[in-house]
Amino acid sequence: MAGIALYQLCELLDELYPLSLAESWDEPGLIIGDVCGEVQSILYAVDPTPAVIDEAIDGGFDVLITHHPLYFRAVHQVSGYSHRGDMVRKLTQAGCALWVGHTNIDSAYRGTAHAFADQLQLQHMRPLVSAGRTDDAGHELGIGRVGELAQECSFQELVERVARILPRTTLGITAAGDPQAQVRTIATLPGSGDSCFDEVRDSGADVYITSDLRHHPALDTRLQAEYEAQLTRMGALPAKERDMHAELARPMLINTPHSAIERSAFTYVPDDVARLVEGRWGVRLRSVVSQIVTDPWNIRI
Numbered sequence: 001m002a003g004i005a006l007y008q009l010c011e012l013l014d015e016l017y018p019l020s021l022a023e024s025w026d027e028p029g030l031i032i033g034d035v036c037g038e039v040q041s042i043l044y045a046v047d048p049t050p051a052v053i054d055e056a057i058d059g060g061f062d063v064l065i066t067h068h069p070l071y072f073r074a075v076h077q078v079s080g081y082s083h084r085g086d087m088v089r090k091l092t093q094a095g096c097a098l099w100v101g102h103t104n105i106d107s108a109y110r111g112t113a114h115a116f117a118d119q120l121q122l123q124h125m126r127p128l129v130s131a132g133r134t135d136d137a138g139h140e141l142g143i144g145r146v147g148e149l150a151q152e153c154s155f156q157e158l159v160e161r162v163a164r165i166l167p168r169t170t171l172g173i174t175a176a177g178d179p180q181a182q183v184r185t186i187a188t189l190p191g192s193g194d195s196c197f198d199e200v201r202d203s204g205a206d207v208y209i210t211s212d213l214r215h216h217p218a219l220d221t222r223l224q225a226e227y228e229a230q231l232t233r234m235g236a237l238p239a240k241e242r243d244m245h246a247e248l249a250r251p252m253l254i255n256t257p258h259s260a261i262e263r264s265a266f267t268y269v270p271d272d273v274a275r276l277v278e279g280r281w282g283v284r285l286r287s288v289v290s291q292i293v294t295d296p297w298n299i300r301i
Contacts, residue, residue, distance in 0.1 A: 114268075
């Protein structure tokens with residue numbers, strides 16, 4: 001079966017998930033690979049771990065596409081003294097390319113946040129942090145999503161819904177808020193999200209779903225929310241503030257395992273890539289999403 005060239009796949013990926021959408025600190029794109037090499041098969045995974053690398057090589061895949069980068073910082077060596085250097089060696093020797101789609105996929109239409117919001121069945125979606133641009137079809141791009149549930153539900157019900165949607169991990173899900181409170185407006189930012197509390201508050205979201213919440217930012221956010229709710233009940237907030245903050249102490253927080261929620265990136269990506277490749281070049285790719293759990297935590301007491 002004929003395939004396409006790796007450079008053709010990279011160009012298509014940049015159309016779907018423009019590298020220009022990446023955050024300034026991020027360096028997604030082609031990390032390893034012969035741009036003229038042939039591509040017939042792709043393995044998708046959240047993290048480029050040794051087990052995932054072995055799966056890609058043993059499965060005879062031509063390209064491994066991961067959400068998280070192999071390297072987050074500047075690299076000065078890829079020797080066998082580091083596990084990352086060894087993964088570079090294995091992929092290179094096997095002729096398997098590595099392409100990373102990180103914050104560019106997070107911001108894209110049908111990307112990470114969009115896919116997770118769709119799993120929650122949110123309506124009237126918009127980016128939590130707009131990129132200030134749209135794609136060719138007019139979809140607004142940006143980090144995270146804000147939307148509304150079709151019907152309000154209790155916070156406890158929403159937490160349980162999130163737990164059903166996401167792959168199960170040892171660490172599990174934690175949440176902060178009134179279990180019986182009725183919620184409807186949801187903000188989500190798959191991945192590390194405690195840098196966006198201001199944007200979440202401005203969005204008026206009842207609940208914020210993200211990962212890697214640290215103690216102090218999460219505690220401060222909840223205490224401020226509870227204090228403002230108290231002031232609202234007393235009628236002590238200025239009118240404009242009263243409009244922004246209902247008596248509900250919001251945002252309530254749902255803290256998810258990072259790798260679990262970011263697996264949402266591959267809800268649409270494999271099918272969208274395969275469909276465009278077939279439509280453009282008449283080639284049917286073999287596409288597989290790895291089922292290997294890459295969450296680092298394996299003991300909970």
